[in-house]
Amino acid sequence: MAHVITEPCIGTKDTACVEVCPVDCIHPTKKEGDHGAQQQLYIDPDTCIDCGLCVDECPVQAIFPQDDVPAEWRKYIQINIDYFKSKG
Numbered sequence: 001m002a003h004v005i006t007e008p009c010i011g012t013k014d015t016a017c018v019e020v021c022p023v024d025c026i027h028p029t030k031k032e033g034d035h036g037a038q039q040q041l042y043i044d045p046d047t048c049i050d051c052g053l054c055v056d057e058c059p060v061q062a063i064f065p066q067d068d069v070p071a072e073w074r075k076y077i078q079i080n081i082d083y084f085k086s087k088g
């Protein structure tokens with residue numbers, strides 16, 4: 001299981017969540033080359049330890065535990081996975 005970043009991050013993308021993640025699994029950070037090109041940030045499901053610290057940090061409530069992602073945003077579970085797959 002992992003946490004998932006969903007639609008409200010698009011257009012906000014303030015990286016507040018990045019600062020609190022103890023395992024640095026939220027990308028791309030502002031230091032990464034594709035930060036500008038990506039609409040939102042993503043959580044690496046293979047690294048996330050489900051600590052939940054990022055949830056309250058997000059000003060637009062974009063982050064949910066995988067099982068609690070609202071129905072209309074379920075596609076973001078795969079979107080988060082696909083970002084890290086594309087990184088190899």
Ligand code: SF4
Nearest residue numbers: 021048049051052054
């Ligand atoms: S739940 Fe914890 S480990 Fe997972 S992305 Fe959020 S802060 Fe990082």
Ligand code: SF4
Nearest residue numbers: 009012014015017058
């Ligand atoms: S805190 Fe929320 S809006 Fe900001 S980058 Fe993280 S998920 Fe996106």
